[in-house]
Amino acid sequence: MNAELGQADSATEPVLEATDLVKHFPIQRGIVVKRTVGRVQAVDGVDLRLHAGQTLGVVGESGCGKSTLAKLLVGLETPTSGSIKVLGREIGNLSSRRIRPVRRDIQLVFQDPYTSLNPRMTVGDIIGEPFEIHPNVVPKRERAGEVKDLLDMVGLSPDHINRYPHQFSGGQRQRIGIARALALRPQVLVCDEPVSALDVSIQGQVINLLKRLQAELGLAYVFIAHDLSVVRHIADEVAVMYLGKVVERGTGPQIYDHPRHPYTQALLSAVPVPDPDLRGHREEIILQGDVPSPINPPSGCRFRTRCWKAEEQCAEVVPTLQVGDNGTHPTACFFAEERDVTHAVK
Amino acid sequence: MVSTPQVVGDTLPGADLNAPLLEVEDLKVEFRVRGKRVPAVRSASFTLERGRTLAVVGESGSGKSVTSQAVMGILDSPPAYITGGEVRLQGVDLLKQNEETRRTVRGNHIAIVFQDALSALNPLWSVGFQIGELFRVHRGTGRAEAKKRAIELLDLVGIPDAKNRVGHYPHQFSGGMRQRVMIAMALALDPEVLIADEPTTALDVTVQAQIMRLLKSIQEERHMGLILITHDLGVVADVADDVAVMYAGEVVERAGIRDAFKRPAHPYSKALLRAIPRVDTLGQELEVIAGLPPNPASLPTGCPFHPRCKAAEDRCAEEAPPLAAVAEGHTSRCHFAMEVYRDER
Ligand SMILES: Nc1ncnc2c1ncn2[C@@H]1O[C@H](COP(=O)(O)OP(=O)(O)OP(=O)(O)O)[C@@H](O)[C@H]1O
Ligand SMILES: Nc1ncnc2c1ncn2[C@@H]1O[C@H](COP(=O)(O)OP(=O)(O)O)[C@@H](O)[C@H]1O
Ligand code: SF4
Ligand code: SF4
Ligand SMILES: [Mg+2]
Ligand SMILES: [Mg+2]
Numbered sequence: 203m204n205a206e207l208g209q210a211d212s213a214t215e216p217v218l219e220a221t222d223l224v225k226h227f228p229i230q231r232g233i234v235v236k237r238t239v240g241r242v243q244a245v246d247g248v249d250l251r252l253h254a255g256q257t258l259g260v261v262g263e264s265g266c267g268k269s270t271l272a273k274l275l276v277g278l279e280t281p282t283s284g285s286i287k288v289l290g291r292e293i294g295n296l297s298s299r300r301i302r303p304v305r306r307d308i309q310l311v312f313q314d315p316y317t318s319l320n321p322r323m324t325v326g327d328i329i330g331e332p333f334e335i336h337p338n339v340v341p342k343r344e345r346a347g348e349v350k351d352l353l354d355m356v357g358l359s360p361d362h363i364n365r366y367p368h369q370f371s372g373g374q375r376q377r378i379g380i381a382r383a384l385a386l387r388p389q390v391l392v393c394d395e396p397v398s399a400l401d402v403s404i405q406g407q408v409i410n411l412l413k414r415l416q417a418e419l420g421l422a423y424v425f426i427a428h429d430l431s432v433v434r435h436i437a438d439e440v441a442v443m444y445l446g447k448v449v450e451r452g453t454g455p456q457i458y459d460h461p462r463h464p465y466t467q468a469l470l471s472a473v474p475v476p477d478p479d480l481r482g483h484r485e486e487i488i489l490q491g492d493v494p495s496p497i498n499p500p501s502g503c504r505f506r507t508r509c510w511k512a513e514e515q516c517a518e519v520v521p522t523l524q525v526g527d528n529g530t531h532p533t534a535c536f537f538a539e540e541r542d543v544t545h546a547v548k
Numbered sequence: 549m550v551s552t553p554q555v556v557g558d559t560l561p562g563a564d565l566n567a568p569l570l571e572v573e574d575l576k577v578e579f580r581v582r583g584k585r586v587p588a589v590r591s592a593s594f595t596l597e598r599g600r601t602l603a604v605v606g607e608s609g610s611g612k613s614v615t616s617q618a619v620m621g622i623l624d625s626p627p628a629y630i631t632g633g634e635v636r637l638q639g640v641d642l643l644k645q646n647e648e649t650r651r652t653v654r655g656n657h658i659a660i661v662f663q664d665a666l667s668a669l670n671p672l673w674s675v676g677f678q679i680g681e682l683f684r685v686h687r688g689t690g691r692a693e694a695k696k697r698a699i700e701l702l703d704l705v706g707i708p709d710a711k712n713r714v715g716h717y718p719h720q721f722s723g724g725m726r727q728r729v730m731i732a733m734a735l736a737l738d739p740e741v742l743i744a745d746e747p748t749t750a751l752d753v754t755v756q757a758q759i760m761r762l763l764k765s766i767q768e769e770r771h772m773g774l775i776l777i778t779h780d781l782g783v784v785a786d787v788a789d790d791v792a793v794m795y796a797g798e799v800v801e802r803a804g805i806r807d808a809f810k811r812p813a814h815p816y817s818k819a820l821l822r823a824i825p826r827v828d829t830l831g832q833e834l835e836v837i838a839g840l841p842p843n844p845a846s847l848p849t850g851c852p853f854h855p856r857c858k859a860a861e862d863r864c865a866e867e868a869p870p871l872a873a874v875a876e877g878h879t880s881r882c883h884f885a886m887e888v889y890r891d892e893r
Contacts, residue, residue: 263752264723371840401607402779403837406823410836428752431782435825435834454830472757473827474782478805480828481786488761489754491708492722544828 215290216251217389217422218275218308223248223284223294225270229497243496244270246446247284249523250424254389255416257423259437259454261430261469263493267446268426269313272394275424276310289389306336309383311376313395318379319367325378326363329353332385339386352381357411373404377411384415392424397432409436430473434458442466445496445504451523452531459545462530462538465505471543483546503535511537560640560657561649567639569773570596570619570658570741575633577611577618580626586845588614590797592633593871594790596741596773601764603784604777605820606794607841612777615794616743619775620660621650637741655686659734663746665726669718675702675729676714682736701732706762724755728762735766742767745777760787781824785809790877793817796842796852799871803878813880813889815859851882859884859893 226241245267252258260268273279275286277293286294293304312318319328329349333340340348350360356377367375376396383391393412397405413436415421427433433440440457442450442465450463461467471487489508494500503521506512515536523532530540577589589611596602604612617623619635621642635642637657642650662668670678679701680694689697695714702710705728718726727747734742744763748756764787767774778784784791784805791808793801793816801814812818822835839856842848848855854864864883871881874889887893 263754373840401841402781402820403607403823403841406834406836407838409825409834413833430753431825431827434827434830458827458830468754470827472753474780474786475826475828476781476785476809476821476824477826478785478788478809486757488757492724492755493752 216287217254217289218250218252218424219285219287220248220250220275221285221287223250223271223274223286224282225267225274225279226282240497243446243499245274245281246499248441248443248446248448250441250448250451252390252422252424254422255420256439257416257425257437259433259440260424260426260443261428261433261440262443263428263469265445265493265496266443267496268428268443269394271443272310272392272424272426275392276308277305278310303336306339306386307388308390308392309386309388311379311383311391311393311396314399316372316375316399319375321367324364324366325353325358325370328367328378329382329385332382336386348385349381352384355384355415356381357407371404372400373407376400376408380408380411380415384419387419388421390422390424392426394426395428396425398427398429405432412436430458430470442469445493445499447504447534448523449505449534450532456531459542460530460540461543462526462533462540463505463535464509464511464537467541467543468508480546485541485543485547487543505535511535513537560637560653562640563637564639567636568595569598569638570775571634571636572615572619573634573636575615575618575635576631577614577623577628578631579628584845587847588628588797588844589618591871592792592794592797592799594792594799594802596775596790598740598773599768599771600789601767601774601776601787602790602792603788604775604792604794605779605781605784607779609841609844610794611797611844612794613745616660616745616775616777620654620658620743622654622660655682655737655739657739658741658743659737659739660743660745661727661730661734661747663749665723665730666718668730669726669733671718674715674717675721675732676716679729679733679736682733686737697736698732701736702729704735704766705729705732706758707732723751724758727751727755727759731759731762731766735770738770739772741773741775743775743777746779747776748783749778749780756783763787781809781821782827793820796847797844798852798881800853800881801879807875807878811875811878811889811891813874813878813885814882815857815884815888815893816853818888819858859888 223245224247225245226243228238229240230236231239262268274281281294288304288308291304326349329352330345333345353360358377397408425436434454437454439453441448444465450466461470468487468489471485494507500507502518503516506516521534521536523534525532573593575589575592579586579588592615606612618630676695676698679698683689683694683697699710699714707713707728748759788805791803792799795816801817819837823837837856842852850865850867851869854860869881869883871879872885873879874885884893
């Protein structure tokens with residue numbers, strides 16, 4: 203293949219594509235003879251595509267499968283079924299040894315900067331660790347310099363190379379995690395709640411850093427978060443998850459300004475806006491109860507136990523992502539209907 | 549204004565019903581660890597009236613929880629020492645009361661709901677027993693009656709099927725339901741002041757909305773004073789009447805809700821408001837507050853915000869600014885408070 207063709211390909215082909223991705227965790231009982239008594243349907247039929255330089259936001263409540271999805275995408279979990287392609291190469295069914303070269307191209311930034319860094323390793327060793335695993339990327343004698351460049355890139359002083367994680371604040375540790383993820387010059391970063399554990403004033407620093415790196419390096423991000431305000435700020439496209447399934451998918455304006463799925467609407471209406479003048483002027487949808495267990499999710503539409511629009515059909519048939527009559531964005535609801543819950547209405 | 553609160557149980561001796569419900573004035577708390585003094589709260593001042601919600605906001609480590617624990621009288625000493633200030637409940641300085649009086653105040657007059665309901669509840673006892681215990685100990689209520697009251701409370705806070713759930717243990721409840729149980733316990737003895745320390749931080753946003761609505765409706769119904777400690781300015785905008793902003797152990801700004809958001813008079817509050825993304829607008833670049841919140845063990849000289857402050861001048865590194873009024877009911881601890889308030893700085 204000549205270079206030009208390759209480039210044209212990468213401009214149109216997604217850097218990351220998942221098709222009908224499923225991850226079920228068996229629940230086993232018994233000490234000697236284990237038998238499977240059920241399955242946690244953590245991720246259940248997720249499709250996604252991501253292009254170079256773009257950010258896909260994934261939002262949803264605790265336990266809806268966001269972290270499991272993240273681990274599947276970077277090869278830390280093996281899918282029960284379905285396909286994952288990174289730069290066109292299938293990784294869903296590779297053995298861990300054969301995944302390794304592909305893994306270079308897609309890296310994970312963890313949620314918790316407090317526990318994801320080994321406390322006994324220096325920052326230099328943490329960031330340089332990927333070079334040990336992929337020894338051909340950077341020659342040994344250039345590694346220290348490369349680590350210093352990475353520290354500089356994420357806004358940390360290269361002089362701190364010999365310090366330990368506990369000597370850094372939460373925001374700084376998250377920068378270390380980002381530097382480590384960038385070491386192998388990946389094309390895709392999967393960020394699992396990268397700012398959730400940080401203070402507001404520090405969140406902005408890390409978000410702006412991610413945006414700058416994206417502009418400079420042409421990175422694509424899967425940005426997972428439960429904070430819908432943060433995702434609005436960083437994502438080009440957004441997928442809303444509920445109990446292992448994507449229930450609505452669209453561009454930022456489609457999801458935030460024209461949501462069509464009742465769950466998306468409830469989620470958005472629950473996010474408070476920092477403006478006292480809007481108090482009492484936004485739609486208020488208060489859902490009943492909590493998210494049900496993914497072990498035996500409700501039949502049909504998984505949201506039906508909390509949905510105010512549910513009808514008989516919802517318990518019997520599983521709604522799939524469908525575009526509306528006038529070509530609106532894909533929504534998995536039989537009664538999808540646009541409703542602005544984000545802005546002041548009254 | 550609606551009449552006096554119901555003071556059930558023991559009335560606080562010397563209480564003046566015309567005094568503000570709760571006044572904290574120049575409260576100071578330090579920790580003494582290995583011979584070092586760490587000033588966790590250096591000057592906390594605020595006033596809470598009946599039927600109102602005061603939001604205390606600030607980043608982690610700014611002293612919000614230590615302040616609320618000092619008000620509740622539940623700080624462990626050692627290592628914590630209250631080194632100054634007053635905490636007046638209806639005019640009575642609680643810091644001057646003996647432990648027995650303070651025990652009466654806890655639960656009866658001031659109650660607290662923590663962020664982490666699981667560790668605040670006893671895992672070995674059913675939630676019904678734990679709520680009932682409050683009635684038995686403080687009110688001498690009999691077993692059957694206490695259980696009945698526990699069921700009523702669980703019902704009040706929206707636990708479905710309270711009759712059966714009363715015998716369940718904390719781990720059998722979801723995060724949101726446990727927080728409801730915590731609220732039920734806090735309400736048991738009908739306090740006039742409820743402190744909620746990050747009550748929804750660990751919860752999902754749809755559950756947060758449920759809990760905030762519950763807190764708000766109970767507060768209005770009972771005409772309680774609510775202190776809501778949070779770092780979520782969205783929640784503040786939704787429910788608070790007044791706001792106190794803490795930074796490095798000090799209340800650096802106090803204002804009514806509208807002024808707090810529309811006319812901040814402290815550079816820290818102003819920067820914070822510009823640093824948060826909003827769900828209803830596609831923001832521009834977020835304003836970044838450079839640097840880190842200070843470590844209370846080694847605070848910057850002068851104004852503790854000066855290393856991060858865009859408005860700082862030379863004197864800020866030398867002189868600590870006093871708390872100054874910029875308008876009726878609006879104070880700020882900044883040398884240039886008036887200019888910031890007028891948006892000239
Ligand atoms: N290794 C595992 N074995 C069994 N169940 C699992 C495993 N990992 C995750 N799960 C379950 O799968 C579901 C989805 O979990 P996941 O961690 O992906 O959720 P999440 O959306 O990331 O939640 P949070 O917002 O709390 O981080 C949960 O019910 C979880 O308990
Ligand atoms: N038991 C303790 N011993 C020593 N320092 C403490 C203790 N508890 C809190 N602190 C310190 O007091 C300061 C204020 O803490 P806290 O009130 O919990 O902050 P916030 O609730 O605003 O996040 C922090 O610097 C914290 O480290
Ligand atoms: S399919 Fe039915 S239950 Fe599901 S979201 Fe739509 S209306 Fe609600
Ligand atoms: S006193 Fe100076 S440093 Fe402190 S907030 Fe005001 S301008 Fe900034
Ligand atoms: Mg997760
Ligand atoms: Mg706290």
